[in-house]
Amino acid sequence: MNIAVIGSGYVGLPTACGLASFGHNVICIDNNEQKLAVLQSGHMPLFEQGLQELYESNNSNIRFSGDMSDIQNAELIILAVGTPMSDDGSANLQYIYAAANEIKPYLQNGAIVATKSTVPVGTNDEIERIIDNPNVDVVSMPEFLREGYALYDFFHPDRIIIGTDSMDAFNKIYNLYAPHIAPEKIIHTNRRSAEIIKYASNAFLATKIHFINEIADLCEQAGANVDDVANGMGADSRIGRKFLNAGIGYGGSCFPKDTNALAYMAGKYGVQLGIVSTTIQGNYDRRFRIAERINEQIKSVGQNARVAVLGLAFKNGTDDVRYSPAIDVIKNIHHNPIYAYDPQAMKNASQVLGDNIVYEKSVHECIKNADIIVILTEWPDFKELESVTFGRPTVILDYRNLLDENIMQSKENVTYKRIGK
Ligand code: NAD
Ligand code: UGA
Secondary structure (H helix, E strand, O other), rough: EEEEOOOOOOOOHHHHHHHHHOOEEEEEEEEOOHHHHHHHHHOOOOOOOHHHHHHHHHHHHEEEOHHHHHHOOOOEEOOOOOOOOOOOEEEOOOOHHHHHHHHHHHHOOOEEEEEEEOOOOOOHHHHHHOOOOOOOOOEEEOOOOOOOOOHHHHHOOEEEEOOOHHHHHHHHHHHHOOOOOOOHHEEEEHHHHHHHHHHHHHHHHHHHHHHHHHHHHHHHHOOHHHHHHHHHHHHOOOOOOOOOOOOOOOOOOOHHHHHHHHHHHHHHHHOOHHHHHHHHHHHHHHHHHHHHHHHHHHHHHHHOOOOEEOOOOOOOOOOOOOOOOOOHHHOOOHHHHHHHHEOOOHHHHOOOOOOOEEEEOOHHHHOOOEEEEOOOOOOOOHHHHHHOOOOOOOEEEEEEOOOOHHHOOHHHOOEEEEEOO
16 A cells, blocks of 8 residues: 555554555654654654664655645555643644645545544544545554554454445555554544544553552551552453552653643533543652752751752653653752663753753762762663662652562661652
């Protein structure tokens, strides 16, 4: 198939490289000139495990362009542009509608436009109105990949949702995936259900995280251990252990914006999503309470304390710092300087953090002579702390419950604290 992907970001690039690896011809369009220059020089402009390698082994099937007329032979056009949060919490749809307007002149009869961007219910109706061509089907095909696992999720999705009333469009997309993905994972719905499935899924996962974080607060007061509680709850297959890791709250370019957009869209339909609203507020507040705990710790060690922060990305496996709770926590630590290290996100973080941060080259350099070490992102790299000998009194605030508790508690000179214990 000739496929065009509009938007070469965290979703567009893994999708493009994955489809190219199935043998399709893919043209990727992006209007960010800087990004395009990097792509055209053969490099991926973002960090995603295995992406550069997948691109290199399929580069004969992929082209990058800034010229929309290059999509004119495409049978399938995938929209993967951003839908960021507006000030009022709604999804900002200016990029998706601009993309729909820009592709319109180049759509051939029989083409399918499939929206992978996360968009509120009814957006694909509007895209259809913009395209205004009865020979083109507009399909909602939401994306569920996780950053850091984007390629794994592309090749092993839990489900592929195809939201359309057109059997012809459904069959074409079904045939695209069915040779590679277990066909029972391909689910056919109408377009509006597909749009809501995406938001409801993200909001449910966000709620699960906020729920366990509230339970963690209770555990701290009640002499319990949230990890044991999560394991005990998660052993019930109806609940499941995933997304019950207590920490500093969820972040990233998706859960914060999508929970807000869902609450906003429900409001437009006169429906109150109380659970979602509580999750949004509780998760936001949590980062300030975490910062407060760190400030208290600094106060008790002394204002000359050397403070080392491990983790800037919103989660492990990515260089993405969009709505990273780690960034907000650091912004609210009243101390200067703060020494920081992240395996991938230091460049992005340096663009949003003030200049009281000293970026170190390794875990080892970052924690050298530290009085307080705070873990804010769940990078497996930070497990290195388990084998470090601490020659001076060190407080370790493991706010992602990453390290082995028994090992850390038996270390000399270490005061080890974690969430929900
Ligand atoms: P991104 O910002 O990484 O990439 C979007 C790209 O689109 C950018 O490179 C931008 O330059 C380009 N673009 C914008 N307007 C364009 C236009 N008119 N023509 C050509 N290019 C254009 O965004 P992302 O993280 O890939 O997210 C894209 C969408 O997918 C969002 O709606 C998001 O909610 C959704 N989503 C993201 C993830 C994720 O893990 N990041 C997962 C599932 C769904
Ligand atoms: C999330 C969803 O998992 C994807 O299915 C979805 O496609 C994507 O959003 C999206 O719509 O864009 P992602 O944002 O990449 O993916 O990251 P997650 O792995 O879901 O983590 C989100 C946040 O929750 C991170 O800050 C992470 O640290 C936090 N988290 C996750 C916890 O605090 N505890 C957990 O148990 C799990």
